[in-house]
Amino acid sequence: xxxxxxxxxxxxxxxxxxxxxxxxxxxxxxxxxxxxxxxxxxxxxxxxxxxxxxxxxxxxxxxxxxxxxxxxxxxxxxxxxxxxxxxxxxxxxxxx
Numbered sequence: 001x002x003x004x005x006x007x008x009x010x011x012x013x014x015x016x017x018x019x020x021x022x023x024x025x026x027x028x029x030x031x032x033x034x035x036x037x038x039x040x041x042x043x044x045x046x047x048x049x050x051x052x053x054x055x056x057x058x059x060x061x062x063x064x065x066x067x068x069x070x071x072x073x074x075x076x077x078x079x080x081x082x083x084x085x086x087x088x089x090x091x092x093x094x095x096x
Contacts, residue, residue, distance in 0.1 A: 064093040066094045
């Protein structure tokens with residue numbers, strides 16, 4: 001029989017992460033997640049990806065103010081065998 005390992009559940013382990021289903025930018029142990037693999041299976045592009053996201057968020061922060069999820073928005077997580085992601089994220093913001 002084929003066995004497939006699903007790491008996405010590990011990133012939501014309440015023993016590892018307090019309030020695992022909440023998005024917390026300042027989570028103290030955020031770097032212990034398994035999104036980029038581990039050990040010899042670590043993604044070779046993980047540092048580039050992290051840098052790209054840091055620069056992207058810095059640019060957004062410079063240009064946008066009061067970023068928020070649209071009131072009453074229904075967040076839809078389509079079924080996916082590998083990853084958990086939103087179909088869309090309706091946000092509102094003020095330009096700086």
